[in-house]
Amino acid sequence: MKDKQLHSTSKKRSGFRKLWPRSTSRKILLIILFVLFLMSGGFIVVSEQNSFCNSCHIMNPYYASWQSSKHSEVRCLDCHVQPGFDGHLQSKINGLAQAVDCLLDRMSTKPNATITDSSCLRIGCHDENALISQPDEFPKDYKSRFTHKGHINVELNGMILSCATCHSHFEGEEHFNVNTQVCYICHFLKAEKNASPLVETKCQNCHDVPSEPAKRGSVEIDHSIFVDNKSDCEKCHKQQVEIVSDVSEAICLNCHDFRKPRDMVSSEIHESHFQGEKVECLACHQVLKHESVPKLNFTNMLDSENFHSGFSSPCDSCHSDPHAGQFNETCDQCHSEQDWKLLQLADMHEANSIFPLIGSHLTVTCEKCHNLPHENAKLAEAQFVDLPGNCSDCHQDPHSGQFTQNCDQCHIENGWKGRWVNDAHDQNAPFPLKGKHAQAECQLCHKPSQPDAKLAEAHFADLPRNCNHCHEDPHNQQMQRSCETCHTEHGWIGSDLLFSHNKHSEFSLDAIHDDLDCFSCHSSADKVVYRPLLGTCSGCHTDIDDYLLGKSPFVEVSPDPHSGRVTCTGCHMVDQPSQSPAEYAQRCANCHNQHYQDLFYDWSKSLHNRQVQAEKSLNNLREKNIDNIDDLIEKCNLAKIVGLHNLSLSHQLSSKALQDSK
Amino acid sequence: MTKFSRQFNNFKAILLIIVLAMTIVIVGCTSFEKLTKITEEFPRAQECGNCHVDIYREWSDSPHARAFTNPHYRDATNEYQFTDCLGCHTPEPEITASPPLPRTIFRDEGVTCVSCHLEEGKLSGPIEPTGKVAPHPIDVDGEQYRNSRFCGRCHEGTFTEWDSVTMEDKPTCQQCHMPTIKRKITQAKGFLSKMIVAMEEEVHQKQHVFAIVPDNLPTDPFTIHLTGNENSISLTLHNHLAHSLPTGDFGVRIVVLEVLAINKQNEATPIGKYELVKELGTALAPQSSREWLLQIPPETKSIRIRLFRHGLDKTNVMELLNTEMPLL
Numbered sequence: 001m002k003d004k005q006l007h008s009t010s011k012k013r014s015g016f017r018k019l020w021p022r023s024t025s026r027k028i029l030l031i032i033l034f035v036l037f038l039m040s041g042g043f044i045v046v047s048e049q050n051s052f053c054n055s056c057h058i059m060n061p062y063y064a065s066w067q068s069s070k071h072s073e074v075r076c077l078d079c080h081v082q083p084g085f086d087g088h089l090q091s092k093i094n095g096l097a098q099a100v101d102c103l104l105d106r107m108s109t110k111p112n113a114t115i116t117d118s119s120c121l122r123i124g125c126h127d128e129n130a131l132i133s134q135p136d137e138f139p140k141d142y143k144s145r146f147t148h149k150g151h152i153n154v155e156l157n158g159m160i161l162s163c164a165t166c167h168s169h170f171e172g173e174e175h176f177n178v179n180t181q182v183c184y185i186c187h188f189l190k191a192e193k194n195a196s197p198l199v200e201t202k203c204q205n206c207h208d209v210p211s212e213p214a215k216r217g218s219v220e221i222d223h224s225i226f227v228d229n230k231s232d233c234e235k236c237h238k239q240q241v242e243i244v245s246d247v248s249e250a251i252c253l254n255c256h257d258f259r260k261p262r263d264m265v266s267s268e269i270h271e272s273h274f275q276g277e278k279v280e281c282l283a284c285h286q287v288l289k290h291e292s293v294p295k296l297n298f299t300n301m302l303d304s305e306n307f308h309s310g311f312s313s314p315c316d317s318c319h320s321d322p323h324a325g326q327f328n329e330t331c332d333q334c335h336s337e338q339d340w341k342l343l344q345l346a347d348m349h350e351a352n353s354i355f356p357l358i359g360s361h362l363t364v365t366c367e368k369c370h371n372l373p374h375e376n377a378k379l380a381e382a383q384f385v386d387l388p389g390n391c392s393d394c395h396q397d398p399h400s401g402q403f404t405q406n407c408d409q410c411h412i413e414n415g416w417k418g419r420w421v422n423d424a425h426d427q428n429a430p431f432p433l434k435g436k437h438a439q440a441e442c443q444l445c446h447k448p449s450q451p452d453a454k455l456a457e458a459h460f461a462d463l464p465r466n467c468n469h470c471h472e473d474p475h476n477q478q479m480q481r482s483c484e485t486c487h488t489e490h491g492w493i494g495s496d497l498l499f500s501h502n503k504h505s506e507f508s509l510d511a512i513h514d515d516l517d518c519f520s521c522h523s524s525a526d527k528v529v530y531r532p533l534l535g536t537c538s539g540c541h542t543d544i545d546d547y548l549l550g551k552s553p554f555v556e557v558s559p560d561p562h563s564g565r566v567t568c569t570g571c572h573m574v575d576q577p578s579q580s581p582a583e584y585a586q587r588c589a590n591c592h593n594q595h596y597q598d599l600f601y602d603w604s605k606s607l608h609n610r611q612v613q614a615e616k617s618l619n620n621l622r623e624k625n626i627d628n629i630d631d632l633i634e635k636c637n638l639a640k641i642v643g644l645h646n647l648s649l650s651h652q653l654s655s656k657a658l659q660d661s662k
Numbered sequence: 663m664t665k666f667s668r669q670f671n672n673f674k675a676i677l678l679i680i681v682l683a684m685t686i687v688i689v690g691c692t693s694f695e696k697l698t699k700i701t702e703e704f705p706r707a708q709e710c711g712n713c714h715v716d717i718y719r720e721w722s723d724s725p726h727a728r729a730f731t732n733p734h735y736r737d738a739t740n741e742y743q744f745t746d747c748l749g750c751h752t753p754e755p756e757i758t759a760s761p762p763l764p765r766t767i768f769r770d771e772g773v774t775c776v777s778c779h780l781e782e783g784k785l786s787g788p789i790e791p792t793g794k795v796a797p798h799p800i801d802v803d804g805e806q807y808r809n810s811r812f813c814g815r816c817h818e819g820t821f822t823e824w825d826s827v828t829m830e831d832k833p834t835c836q837q838c839h840m841p842t843i844k845r846k847i848t849q850a851k852g853f854l855s856k857m858i859v860a861m862e863e864e865v866h867q868k869q870h871v872f873a874i875v876p877d878n879l880p881t882d883p884f885t886i887h888l889t890g891n892e893n894s895i896s897l898t899l900h901n902h903l904a905h906s907l908p909t910g911d912f913g914v915r916i917v918v919l920e921v922l923a924i925n926k927q928n929e930a931t932p933i934g935k936y937e938l939v940k941e942l943g944t945a946l947a948p949q950s951s952r953e954w955l956l957q958i959p960p961e962t963k964s965i966r967i968r969l970f971r972h973g974l975d976k977t978n979v980m981e982l983l984n985t986e987m988p989l990l
Contacts, residue, residue, distance in 0.1 A: 561914045591941040602744040
């Protein structure tokens with residue numbers, strides 16, 4: 001606007017001379033003209049002030065960006081008006097025309113201005129030769145190299161590049177700086193997919209190869225190797241270039257209220273918009289992106305199958321040896337190009353090492369054996385070569401040196417615990433586990449020193465093998481034979497018991513004793529007694545022995561004549577479970593004479609009768625709450641038990657009970 | 663009798679005799695008739711003893727008199743509950759029955775007079791009548807009463823032993839257990855009876871003592887024979903009896919052989935004690951011997967051998983032999 005006003009002022013001034021009158025009022029007119037002349041002169045001075053340009057409100061953003069730009073010391077007109085009178089005049093006319101447009105409200109909201117190369121290259125400003133010969137200093141973060149050579153006075157597809165072609169952007173703080181987007185339009189924009197861009201561009205046209213090795217993890221990358229190997233930069237550096245070139249018709253409508261003529265080709269549009277009226281490239285073309293993927297991903301680089309194809313350099317050209325020269329082999333003996341870490345270590349361990357990985361060694365982390373030299377070290381720095389390979393080099397001996405054998409005598413690599421393949425308890429071992437022992441928990445015999453200690457710390461070597469080392473003797477040392485005489489490892493009791501009373505004890509179980517409960521003989525005062533037990537009848541039947549001797553809790557009589565003279569088996573048959581009265585009678589007769597058969601019956605009957613009598617009397621007494629009734633009943637019952645073992649005693653007992661009841 | 667007639671050979675005397683004789687006959691015929699009747703009222707031993715005084719006294723102290731009343735029998739039959747035993751412990755007067763039948767009355771007399779001597783209305787015995795008058799019918803059967811079989815009706819086992827023994831001059835039961843004595847059959851207590859008894863002749867007859875261990879046997883029933891040296895001896899006991907030692911079918915009879923070593927200070931040390939029991943098979947068979955080997959303690963001077971018998975009651979001991987023999 002300001003610019004246009006400047007132009008219009010210069011137009012008024014040139015018309016004044018043509019309209020100069022010759023009448024008397026010439027003086028007045030002359031005075032008026034003179035005043036106007038003075039005013040014009042003043043306006044020229046005013047209108048060429050930078051602040052005048054900003055007097056129009058739409059200029060505010062451009063003015064602000066100019067103020068903060070490097071050209072803030074340069075007046076607006078110095079650039080926007082061509083050098084020389086013609087340029088100056090033309091600017092005045094343009095300014096006037098703009099003033100008219102403004103008055104007629106024909107102003108576009110989009111201001112448009114151009115700067116000719118002559119403005120830039122004017123004496124005292126930029127020198128073309130100097131620009132071409134001098135390399136440009138770019139800000140460091142540009143990471144690219146640029147030279148004006150090749151960009152000045154160059155024709156591209158009918159378009160002649162000017163300074164303003166690149167130094168085009170003038171919004172915000174970018175006033176007059178180069179927007180690299182403009183570079184990309186020529187260097188990368190393609191008319192169609194797979195077509196060539198306007199300018200064939202290679203990475204190294206702009207980017208230098210880094211002279212310092214780049215560090216990526218453990219790998220130092222010396223880019224000179226890639227250059228020597230003529231490797232494509234894009235193998236590593238994925239560039240991201242959007243190459244959409246289509247300019248939609250909608251963009252035209254941003255400026256024009258008409259449609260683009262259909263037959264208008266690219267060159268015609270560029271001629272009018274580029275060569276004629278300078279329109280910024282990005283006004284029509286969309287923003288392009290040419291930038292590195294934000295973070296260079298090493299893994300992605302390696303994903304490329306052919307990354308190393310064509311490489312002839314040894315690995316250590318790029319890769320420092322993390323193993324510190326431990327290996328004589330080439331890297332590819334172990335590592336593949338697919339991945340450095342996902343090595344098939346098992347196979348490698350199998351093929352190349354003296355220590356094939358089997359079983360649990362397959363799942364253990366490498367660091368367990370290949371100790372890291374310090375806390376933050378990487379696995380590759382660990383020792384790999386000349387490891388001794390003994391179990392004890394990695395494993396502590398949990399058995400505290402109990403065993404002189406090698407570990408592999410008992411343990412295999414498939415697992416340490418549980419039932420081992422090389423079982424120390426196998427069938428040929430000194431203590432093979434059979435029967436219940438096979439199911440028993442190890443700790444039952446191999447007792448840990450402390451309750452929460454591990455099994456391995458328990459006592460294993462030279463453990464006594466006798467039963468009582470682990471088992472408490474439930475018989476309280478009453479047995480004289482060894483445990484295995486009667487017990488097997490398949491079970492202790494029931495059908496597994498080997499014990500046979502007739503075979504292992506000194507007392508054969510005859511027909512009388514065969515069905516007896518064990519505790520009938522083997523219990524005394526709530527204790528189980530096996531020894532000492534007399535194998536004689538009186539060993540158990542002590543009461544009968546007493547009766548034979550005439551002793552009882554109530555009365556004492558003389559010993560029965562059989563006592564001490566006739567053994568129990570003299571009367572009692574042990575070869576049959578029960579003995580009939582006739583058989584007892586016959587037994588009497590065997591020693592005495594036939595009359596004793598009758599005597600036996602006589603005695604049996606008479607004792608029974610007396611017993612019945614006594615019981616009857618006692619039953620009658622029972623209802624009368626007699627004090628010593630229990631005593632009498634006990635006597636009566638005892639008489640029944642004594643029976644023929646001592647006729648005198650049983651007689652006395654039942655008679656006494658009978659008498660007392662009366 | 664002939665002396666008597668010589669001393670009173672006059673009329674008065676003859677008249678007196680006739681009167682007395684008639685009196686005796688009258689009294690005898692009336693008062694002793696019941697003795698021979700087999701009714702419920704058997705003659706009691708006391709009644710027999712009125713005349714047979716000596717025999718009655720002997721019997722009264724004999725085991726036969728105590729056959730029923732002795733406490734061992736009472737205990738052994740559980741207060742007389744068993745009828746099987748009664749036949750021998752209270753036999754009826756029927757000699758021919760074997761074993762005898764039990765009496766139903768005055769059982770407390772055990773084996774009483776009539777048990778052996780009343781048969782078919784007569785009082786029977788082995789000796790011919792010695793008196794001038796017989797107050798009761800008499801039957802004489804010497805063979806029966808002198809035979810061991812007569813005893814063997816009850817003493818079955820002992821008789822069997824005796825019967826099976828072959829020996830020279832084998833004594834019968836009666837020969838040893840009923841010693842012979844020469845005396846009158848009856849003894850007088852009153853005036854009249856004295857006169858009648860006075861007419862009897864003394865005869866050899868059997869004492870009714872029935873001694874378990876008879877005295878005055880003609881030969882030693884047991885002899886001991888010792889051989890050996892001062893360290894050990896062999897002791898042999900000979901049983902010269904015609905039955906075993908001990909013998910008997912019922913009750914408890916135990917013979918003990920006790921051997922004691924006597925040293926120079928006359929101190930006795932038991933060195934052997936052995937029981938002989940028939941039921942246990944350890945009884946010494948008739949006419950047999952048994953040998954025991956014994957260790958002799960040092961300084962033994964002699965050996966004392968005791969042989970004694972006891973029953974259930976050990977305090978009632980009958981000594982059979984007690985001799986001291988010098989060590990060879």
